[in-house]
Amino acid sequence: MTDVTDVTDVTDVLAPPAPGHDVELPQTHLPAGTGGGHLDEPHGHGHEDHGPTGILKWLTSTDHKVIGLSYMITSIVLFYFAGIMALFIRLQLTTPHSSLLTFGQYNELFTMHGSLMLYLFAGPFAFGGLANYVVPLQIGAPDMAFPRLNALSYWLYLTGSITMLLGFLVAGGAASFGWVAYAPLSSAASSPGIGGDVWIMALVLTGFSAIFTGVNLVATIFYLRAPGMTMFRMPIFTWNMLVTGILILIAFPVLTGALVMLFCDRHFGTHIFTVTGCHLVNGAPYSGCGSPLLWQNLFWFFGHPEVYILALPFFGIVTEVLPVFSRKPVFGYKGMVFATMAIAALSTGVWAHHMFTTGAVLLPFFSFLSLLIAVPTGIKFFNWIGTMWGGQLVFTTPMLFCIGFLLAFLMGGVTGIMLASPPIDFATHDTYFVVAHFHQVLVGTAVFAGFAGFYYWYPKMFGRMLNDTLGKWHFWLLFVGFWLTFMPQYIVGLKGMPRRVASYPTDLGWQIYNELSTIGAFIIAVSFAIMLWNLWQSWRKPIPAGNNPWDAHTLEWFTTSPPPHHNYTHLPPIRSERPTWDYNHPDALAVPHGVVAEAAAHARKKEPVA
C-alpha cells in the first residue's frame, strides 16, 4: 500500500503577494524521497496528494479534511436516524394509550435516540468533524499532529456507530435502559440479552475514538501553530476546541473504565455496581459488595463534562459567526477565553447535580458550583450581544441559526439554573420539565449552532454555496418547530408527566401538550428535509463560493475553497486574531483586541509580503 510521506517545509508557506502586486512565489522545497507535490499553481491546489483514488483514497486518507468530512457525513446520517426515532416516540405519545409501539420497543427507541444523538452525533460532529476540518486551517497547520491516529479515530467511531445500530438486529433487541444505563437496571438480571452488551462495546470503541481525537486536538494546537499565532491570537473556535480536547481527556477515560466494569458485572460475576449475591450482615451489605450509586458517580463524572464537550465547540462556532455577520471584531476576546476555561473547570465539579434525589450527595457543594456556571455563561452571552451591538448585521442563514441558538440556549440555561436548586429539582426530577430543559440546551447548541457552523464553513469545504433562501426556510421551520415541540413539554412536566413512559392516563390533561409537541417535531422534520433538498441543489447546480464569500476574519478563509493538500501555499502575516481581515482590509479602522491602531497600521505597512 502506498506509504507516501510528505515533510512540509514552511518555506512553501511564505507570505502572499500584496493585493495588486505580482510577486513571484518561492520555490517549494520538499526533501528527497518524499511524495510531496509541486507548487505549480499560484493560488490553487499546490500540493496534490498523489496517493490512491476513489474508495481506496477514502480508506487510506490521513488528510484531516477528508477525515473531518467523513466524521461530519457519518454523524449527520446518524442524526437523521435518531431524528426518525424521535418522530416514532412523539407519535407514540400523541395519544394516551397508543399501540403504535410496544413498551419494549419504546424503551429501545428512546435509549437509542439518546445514545445516537449524544454519543454519536453531537460530540463527533463537533470535535471529529468541524474541529478536525477547521482547527488546523485556523492555526495555519498543514494537518493534525498525528494524522494516522486521526484516521484510526474515525475508523473506531464508524465501527462503534455500526456496532450501536447492530443492537436492533440482535435477539432481544437493542439496549433499553436509557442512554445513562443506570445500575442495577443495566445489570444482566434486569436487562438480559446481548443488546446491552452491544451498546457497551459500541461506546468502548467510540470512547477510544474520542480520547484519540482529544489528544490530537491538544497536540495540534500546542505544537503546530503558524509563526505569530500566539495562544491569545487563536480564533475562539480553536480555543474552545482546545478546552474541549482537555475535557475529553478528563471525562472519557472514566466512562470507558466504567463500561468495562459494567461488562464485568454482566458477564464475569463481579458485583461492582450490584448488590445481588452479596452476603448481608445485619441487613446491610458488607464492604465487599458493589454500589449502584458508584455507577452514577462514574457516569456523571463523565456525563456532565460531556454536556460541555457538546456545548463548548458550538459556543466557539457562534463566536466565529457573529463577528463576521456583525462586521465587527468579537467583543471581549479574552473574556470569552477565560469564560470558556471557567465553564470547563466548573463543569467537572458538578456531576452529582444529576443525583440530587438519591439523597446521597452533598447538596450545597454541587448546587453552589452548578449555579456558579451561570456567571461565565452569562459573560459569554454579554459578549455575544456586545459583538452584535452597533454592528452592521447581515442576516444570512448562519447568522439566523446563531440567533436561534442564543434564544434556545437562553431558555435552556435559565431552566438549568432552576434545576441547579435542589428544592426545584426534587419536584421536577425525571419529569418532562427536565426533558424540555436539556433538549433546549442540546438542540440549541448541537443543532442551531452546529448547523450555523455547517452553513458557515460549507463554502470552504466544498467550494460552493448553499442556497440562502432554502437555508432560511430551514431555519424558520426549525425555529417554529423547536419552540412548539419543547415549550409544551415544560408545562406538561410541571403538571407531573414523568419521562420514559410509553402511555399515560387520559384524565390528567396531558394529551393536548403532547399533541402540540408532536406537531412541532414534524415541523422540525420538514425543516431537515429542506436541508437535504438544499444539499442536493448544491450538488446538482453548484454556485461557486470563492475563497472568502463571507468576507470573514480568520485564517481558514485565506486559502482556497476547498483548501489544497496540506492547506496553504502561503500565509499572511499574523498580527491579530483576524489575519485574513487584516490582510484584506489594510485601511480598516476597527482593530481587534490588544492591537492599538497605530501599531496595526505600522505592522501592515512594514509587513506585507513582498
Added chain:
Amino acid sequence: MRVEAILLLFLGVFFGIVGLVYWFWSSEQAGTAMLVGTCLLGFLPGSYYFWWHRRMGYRVEDREDASIEEGAGEINSFPGSSIWPFILGMGAFLTVISLVFGIWLILPGITLIVTALVGVTAESRRGGHV
C-alpha cells in the same frame, strides 16, 4: 509553551483545591479519587511543558512579532496516505465485538492488529521522516 503550561498547571491547582474541599466536606471516595486524578492530569503534562518552556524559551508561535519566514524549516512528517489505521481499526472492532458475538472473532481481530502495528512501524521507517 508558557501559556500552554500555565493552562494545564491551573487545571491541576483548581482540581487540587476542589478535591480537598470535596474530601473534607463529603468524605466521599469515588468523587475525590476522580478529582485527584483530574488534578494530576493537569500537573503532569503542565510541569513537563513548563520544563520544556524553560529549556526552549519562546517559539515563533509564542512570539507576537514573529514573521512567517522565521518558521522556515521542517515542521513535522505527515503521511500522505496509509492503509494501516483502517486495518488497525477493523482489528480493534473485531476484537471488541468478539466479547459479544463469539470469542473466535478475536483471532482475526488480533491478527489484524498485529499486522497493522508491524505495517505502520515499517511504513514509518521506510518514510524515514517520523
